[in-house]
Amino acid sequence: MIDQLKAFFAVNDVIVQFVHGQVFLILGVTMALQWRQPSKLGLARALPWLAAFGLLEAVATWGNSFIPIQMSLLSTQAIQDLRFMQLLVYLATYMALLGFGLKLNEPIVPPRVTLYAPPAGFVIVSLLMLALSAPDPSRNATTEAVLRYVICFPAALLVAYGLRQQAGHLVGPLNIDRIVSVLRIAGFGFVLYALVEGLLVPPLQLFPANLVNSQTVYNAIGLPAGILRAIAGAVITFYFLRALEVFRIEADRVAQALEREQSLREERERISRDLHDGTIQSIYAAGLTLDGVRRSVDEVSLSQNLALKDGELLGNARVELDQTMTALNKTIQGIRNFIYDLRTSSADEDLARGLILIVSEFRNRTGLEIRWISEGRPHYTLRPDQRQHVYQIVREALSNTVRHSGATQVSVELRYDGCETSGRAICLRICDNGRGVVPERGLVGHGLRNMRERAQLLGGSLDVAGVAGKGTVVTLEIKDVEDQINTGG
Numbered sequence: 001m002i003d004q005l006k007a008f009f010a011v012n013d014v015i016v017q018f019v020h021g022q023v024f025l026i027l028g029v030t031m032a033l034q035w036r037q038p039s040k041l042g043l044a045r046a047l048p049w050l051a052a053f054g055l056l057e058a059v060a061t062w063g064n065s066f067i068p069i070q071m072s073l074l075s076t077q078a079i080q081d082l083r084f085m086q087l088l089v090y091l092a093t094y095m096a097l098l099g100f101g102l103k104l105n106e107p108i109v110p111p112r113v114t115l116y117a118p119p120a121g122f123v124i125v126s127l128l129m130l131a132l133s134a135p136d137p138s139r140n141a142t143t144e145a146v147l148r149y150v151i152c153f154p155a156a157l158l159v160a161y162g163l164r165q166q167a168g169h170l171v172g173p174l175n176i177d178r179i180v181s182v183l184r185i186a187g188f189g190f191v192l193y194a195l196v197e198g199l200l201v202p203p204l205q206l207f208p209a210n211l212v213n214s215q216t217v218y219n220a221i222g223l224p225a226g227i228l229r230a231i232a233g234a235v236i237t238f239y240f241l242r243a244l245e246v247f248r249i250e251a252d253r254v255a256q257a258l259e260r261e262q263s264l265r266e267e268r269e270r271i272s273r274d275l276h277d278g279t280i281q282s283i284y285a286a287g288l289t290l291d292g293v294r295r296s297v298d299e300v301s302l303s304q305n306l307a308l309k310d311g312e313l314l315g316n317a318r319v320e321l322d323q324t325m326t327a328l329n330k331t332i333q334g335i336r337n338f339i340y341d342l343r344t345s346s347a348d349e350d351l352a353r354g355l356i357l358i359v360s361e362f363r364n365r366t367g368l369e370i371r372w373i374s375e376g377r378p379h380y381t382l383r384p385d386q387r388q389h390v391y392q393i394v395r396e397a398l399s400n401t402v403r404h405s406g407a408t409q410v411s412v413e414l415r416y417d418g419c420e421t422s423g424r425a426i427c428l429r430i431c432d433n434g435r436g437v438v439p440e441r442g443l444v445g446h447g448l449r450n451m452r453e454r455a456q457l458l459g460g461s462l463d464v465a466g467v468a469g470k471g472t473v474v475t476l477e478i479k480d481v482e483d484q485i486n487t488g489g
Contacts (some may be wrong), residue, residue, distance in 0.1 A: 005222030016063050016226040021061040023233035026056025029239065034244060039483070042120030043166050043183075043246070047099035049118075050240070056093035057233070060086060061226070083140050090147055095122045098155040104162025121151075145201035145209050146449060153198025154318075156190045163187035179240070179246045182239050189235035196228040283335070289327040290321055351378070351387055352414055358391060359412050362398050369409045382478070389454040390428065390476070393462070396447050397430040397474045404433025405472060426460075428476040436466035 009016055031051035035046075060124050062087040071079055098244065099118040102109045121206065129143060169182040175383070200214040214225040319363050363370045401407050413429040451474075455462035466472035 002220075002222035004039040006218065009222070009224050009227065013224070013226075014421070016224055016230070017061055017065040018227040020230040020233065021058040021232050023237055024054045025058035025060065026054075026238040027233065028052070028056075028058060030054075030237070030241060030244075043104070044146065046100055046103035046162075049096050049103055052096040053093060054097055054237075056089055060089040061229075063089065075216075079084075080140075084129070087129060087140065087143055087147070090144065091129070092122055093153055094147060094151040095142060095158060098151060101155050101158030101162050101376055104159060104166055108165075122265075125151075141202040142206070142469065145204055145206070148198050153194050156194035156198055159185040160190040163190065171299075179243060179249070182242045182245075186236055186243060189232055189239060193229070193232040196225060196232055200225040200228070212327075277331050283328060283331060287325060290324055290328070293321060315413040338452070351382055351390060352389055354391055355394060355412065355414060355428075358398075360393055362395075365401055368402065368407070371409070371411040373411060373413040375414070378416050382426075386458055389458050390478075393451045393454050393474075393476055394428070396451050400447060401430070401432045401434060402404055405432050405436070407432035407434030407471065409433045426478040428478075431471060433471045434474050436468045436470050437461050 028051050031047045031054060034047055063082070067086065069084050070082065074082075095118040098121070099114060102114040102117060125147075132139070132143075152460060163183050164187050166185075167180045167323060199208075199212060200217055201209045203209060203213045203215045217228070218224050356372060359370050359372050362368070398410065398412075401410055408430045410430065411433070413427075415427045415429075452462050455476055455478075458476075459477035460476060463475040463477075464472065465475070
């Protein structure tokens with residue numbers, strides 16, 4: 001049986017090489033079409049490396065069929081040059097596999113290592129290969145074995161480990177057990193690839209290639225290494241195609257969240273309209289009626305000579321009416337604040353739009369002169385919950401300005417190009433011309449503590465600085481998540 005298999009594959013070696021390359025070509029093309037997925041999963045950011053790996057593996061494999069065909073047409077030196085180019089393609093393939101593994105293991109592996117290590121490794125090893133190359137087929141076989149042992153084998157195992165991490169840490173929270181299983185099986189596919197691609201090297205008189213190599217396995221089971229590698233590639237490709245479902249599920253859940261958010265926004269708008277047009281108008285009308293009664297009481301007390309007791313009764317009624325009017329005005333103001341919070345909470349299209357509404361409403365409520373400044377364009381988008389933290393910090397800072405600073409002018413500045421730090425950041429400043437921070441009193445209270453806690457939840461920093469008599473500056477800086485990782489933040 002084994003002899004029959006060996007005879008069959010010996011005759012159909014070209015077909016074996018074609019199938020091997022075709023499997024990885026499908027993997028590369030499919031991943032290349034998916035790499036721009038608008039996903040927050042780390043798996044999506046790693047797809048370009050996987051696409052490059054699949055395409056390069058196909059080209060390197062097809063070289064095993066192309067080069068022998070050219071032997072009768074080209075010189076020995078030309079064939080040697082083609083073989084060297086094939087080794088370079090193999091090197092690029094394994095470096096792309098290494099990049100895929102490094103990307104899957106972020107942030108354990110720093111992003112800068114993922115970005116620079118594979119290209120730098122390719123350049124360094126290529127120069128070494130060029131310096132040591134010679135028109136000697138045995139030297140080529142040794143070089144190929146070293147590439148498989150030193151780069152391919154550990155890189156494939158790193159990918160398998162990274163897929164397991166991705167399944168547990170990123171996909172697991174979506175509560176999709178089948179996707180978790182699919183990614184783990186794909187990881188086992190890379191373990192198989194590490195064995196058949198990384199260990200089945202050409203026959204050499206070097207350990208361990210003299211014991212385990214592509215020829216010994218072929219003699220033992222009758223299957224060439226190309227078939228085993230095609231099987232590993234088929235497992236990887238099939239289960240990665242199934243894993244792509246996670247992006248559709250994620251997109252569906254994002255769409256559902258947006259629909260819920262839209263419904264909440266519409267409900268907030270409806271409640272705010274009902275409160276403004278119904279409840280607050282009714283209270284306001286009641287207040288006008290009471291104000292009319294109070295004026296009538298004042299007119300009666302002025303136009304008639306009343307007994308002492310009657311005068312006291314009118315005086316008490318006047319006091320009670322004043323207290324009632326004060327309570328109604330506070331109620332009206334509270335409802336207006338509630339309407340204001342509802343409307344600003346629904347302004348979630350972008351950060352600047354929500355801040356403009358806050359500044360405009362605050363200006364209308366207090367009569368304070370507020371200047372709005374916005375510079376740059378956003379490099380990344382804050383989530384709705386993150387924007388709410390920013391809005392609450394701005395509200396608290398503006399409220400503190402009215403209550404404590406005695407300022408007559410305030411400026412709210414939003415800059416998307418950062419403050420004094422480098423990198424992509426959002427910088428927000430609230431400046432006033434009030435009394436400033438008094439050093440003896442310090443900065444205490446729940447308001448400031450809440451602002452700092454919100455800044456920490458945003459992954460940013462909050463600074464409050466002021467000079468007595470010259471005003472206070474509240475600075476909130478939010479760095480991009482990727483920049484935080486790059487800088488160790």
